[in-house]
Amino acid sequence: MKELNVEWLSRRKYGEAWELQKQLVKEIERQERNDFLLLLEHSPTYTIGSDRHPEHLLYGSEELARRGIEVYEIDRGGDITYHGPGQLVGYPLLYLDAEGLDLHQYLRNLEEAIIKLLAEFGIQGGRKPEYTGVWVGDRKIAAIGVKFNKARTRRGFVTSHGFALNVKKNVEEDGFQGIIPCGITEYGVTSLETLTGIELQVDEIGRRIVPCFAEVFGYASVTAEEILPSVKS
Template sequence: MLSKPLNISYLSRMDYGEAWDLQKKLVREIDREERDDSLLLLEHSPTYTIGSDRHPEHLLLSPEELNKRGIALFEIDRGGDITYHGPGQLVGYPLLYLDAVGLDLHKYLRDLEEAIIGLLAEFGISGGRKPEYTGVWVGDAKIAAIGVKFNKARTRRGFVTSHGFALNVKRCVKEDGFKGIIPCGIQEYDVISLEDLTGLELDVEQIGRRIIPHFGRVFGYESDEAIRTASLRS
């Protein structure tokens, strides 16, 4: 068991800009040891985000079309290319302090993938990886995108993570958002959702609750005492 607990917050629907500002605030607090490591779970209002790879040509909609469809657009500081966030998708933002000693940033990405692969296995789904891409795949279809930032700590030797993963839960995600972009710049493969694969009607918040033990197992928070819920809006 880790000596520090992991705070879990389910925030329901939140605009992207508000969540981004919240992440930056919590990163500063975790850096100063004023807050424990945290995992934010939420859904976003319809949004496209463009990461540091910066390929705006992978956005297929004009500003007028974005406005008509009510989709926001942000250029942000995570790695990767363009992706979609919206209702029906579980977004997770782990805000964790990683000590510089023995740090393996690539392993952190693989661990995020592993937590999602563990969740898929609950449904009898074999999730996997493609060596050339980050994220979680089922066959040749991508079910979860991952893009992160490692924020250099100011008061300690190490980093505090931000951004994270987006898991497609409901069928509507593809039609509502992914058809307006070339997701992550990948043209040859499709995206898929958990509902597509299971044939079930699923609740995003319940999927969020089900991923927590997998996240805890992968990152070492294996006891009930180490994982606790927290409110960020009180």
Template sequence: MRSIRTEWLSKIDYGEAWDLQKKLVREIDREELGETLLLLEHPPTYTIGSDRHPEHLLYGAEELAKRGIALYEIDRGGDITYHGPGQLVGYPLLYLDAIGLDLHGYLRTLEEAIIRLLAEFGIEGGRKPEYTGVWVGDRKIAAIGVKFNKARTRRGFVTSHGFALNVKRGVEQEGFQGIIPCGITEYGVTSIESLTGLTLDVETIGRRIVPHFLDAFDSERVDESVIAARSLRS
């Protein structure tokens, strides 16, 4: 059974989290650090993946500045999406062995962990065959975009980037109105609070997804105290 360290980083700027991921990917590749799941929130941010379609960003530079939304072109797969307050972001940094490697299986396992979490709240999450992510009917509740970093010291890949789960009511309007999310025009987005009427804390949802994540990946948890946020960022 693999062991995965988990860490709640609270709210962190996207650029800082991206740099942190790259640092930890190198350390995991060199076997200086164990596999890690980072859980956090971002301030308002749009990210554009490798499947770039600038026309899916509806705001110009002036409007982005007015609204205080950062913009990053990044190295994950997929198109444009939104990260912001009220959304749980998870970055699994996991080693995938090249022998028997199933990249699609990795994506389906990420989706499965989120689907199991939603079931705790009586929400029936599911998949759409043509799209990555987790859906509730025709509304997307979690976006997924990942990168497979080729390992330099051994065969296989180390994953980075990950998932963004809408938790708080209102996140659907806060940032998604300025984009065509993932280039999908026919479907909308939703959140756990909008579906349940509950008032929820993002950190609490982050801690509640951990056992589902570990179970889905057949893993055990390493004590969080071993991997304090301050040591991660040094």
């Protein structure tokens, strides 16, 4: 039976969560842990993926410092995006066996888990064939960018990075105006609060996405687990 461990990390700096992902990827590869889903918020951050288009970052260093936004060049796929308070970030750290592996289907499954969550609020989420992520009409509500880490001790891969779902209205204005998100100029972004018209809490949305994720990925059980104190702040 597939088992998934889940932990809500509250708000974390991006660098801290990135180092934690790296550690857990190694532990999952060595079969020292079950698959893991980290759920959290970040302090204001721009991350630039492997597609790297620095011109899509519109703020200079002084403006970034004034706004308290950190910038990281990271090892996931994709271009630039924003992470910040009011956004639910999910990092699935999952072992994918090489037999019958479809890496594109993994991305579609991430999208499907978010689409299922949106349906609980009466929102019809969808996809755009040319872009990864989840859309409501012509506005993006969730960005997705992942890395497939080739396992050294067994065949297959361990996933890292993941999705960022806009929950609070403030996310639309607090960071996205400083970038061209994912290099896409013709479409905007939206949030759950904007679409529902009700006030929502990020941790509650994190709790509600877990069964959607477990259903899509076929986990028989989900366990809340605290990560070892040595890797927590």
